[in-house]
Amino acid sequence: MTWSCLIATCGDEAWSELAWKRAYPSAMSQGFDEVIVEHHADATLAQARNRILASADCDVVVFLDADDELEPGYLDAMKRALEIVGDHVVLLAPAVRYAHAGGRLENARIVNRGRWPRLNECVIGTAAPRRRLLEIGGFDEWEAWDDWVLWLKCVAKGARIVYVEEAVYRAHVSPTSRHRSLRNGATLHARITAAHREWAAREGVPSLL
Numbered sequence: 001m002t003w004s005c006l007i008a009t010c011g012d013e014a015w016s017e018l019a020w021k022r023a024y025p026s027a028m029s030q031g032f033d034e035v036i037v038e039h040h041a042d043a044t045l046a047q048a049r050n051r052i053l054a055s056a057d058c059d060v061v062v063f064l065d066a067d068d069e070l071e072p073g074y075l076d077a078m079k080r081a082l083e084i085v086g087d088h089v090v091l092l093a094p095a096v097r098y099a100h101a102g103g104r105l106e107n108a109r110i111v112n113r114g115r116w117p118r119l120n121e122c123v124i125g126t127a128a129p130r131r132r133l134l135e136i137g138g139f140d141e142w143e144a145w146d147d148w149v150l151w152l153k154c155v156a157k158g159a160r161i162v163y164v165e166e167a168v169y170r171a172h173v174s175p176t177s178r179h180r181s182l183r184n185g186a187t188l189h190a191r192i193t194a195a196h197r198e199w200a201a202r203e204g205v206p207s208l209l
Helices: 013-028 045-055 074-085 130-135 146-156 185-203
Strands: 003-010 034-040 060-063 090-099 127-129 160-172
Touching: 003 013, 003 045, 003 074, 013 034, 034 045, 045 130, 060 074, 060 130, 074 090, 074 160, 090 146, 127 130, 130 146, 146 160, 146 185
Parallel strands: 003 034, 003 060, 090 160
Antiparallel strands: 060 127, 090 127
């Protein structure tokens, strides 16, 4: 079982610089079989993530945003969890620790615990089988929450979510981040719900929303 950490950036070159400065060192310290960093100046984030997913050579992938980090022991905790569940069609959802400007750190927790599927329990750093992500077409184009859409499709196709609280994804909070700068979350939620139902009907799988 091979594991890759994928760090995809797009647009401004500053994102690539941040990836090499922050995300990459935290991934390299984990012991992944490969850590890939790719910058696509002319792509959307979904396109950049799909391109890096296609270039990976592994069984399990962990995406990492340029401005975030994996805390020590992340990969080991994920591997132990996969050995315990003995099921390769799982989404291994980590705990999240939010890091605020000025150095304040929140306690690590499973975000939106118990609110799936209406809200996302699986952050971008969720470990997932690469083959399954490719089968469902990877990331779709959304202003935000594109990882939630990805996990919805995975679960509708038979994957299950397993919490791995010992694996901690450190998310750095910025007022300019895609999620925090979202102006109308209710409208986007409604659009994603409708799109998911259409996709489920087309694929012949249960709608989760």
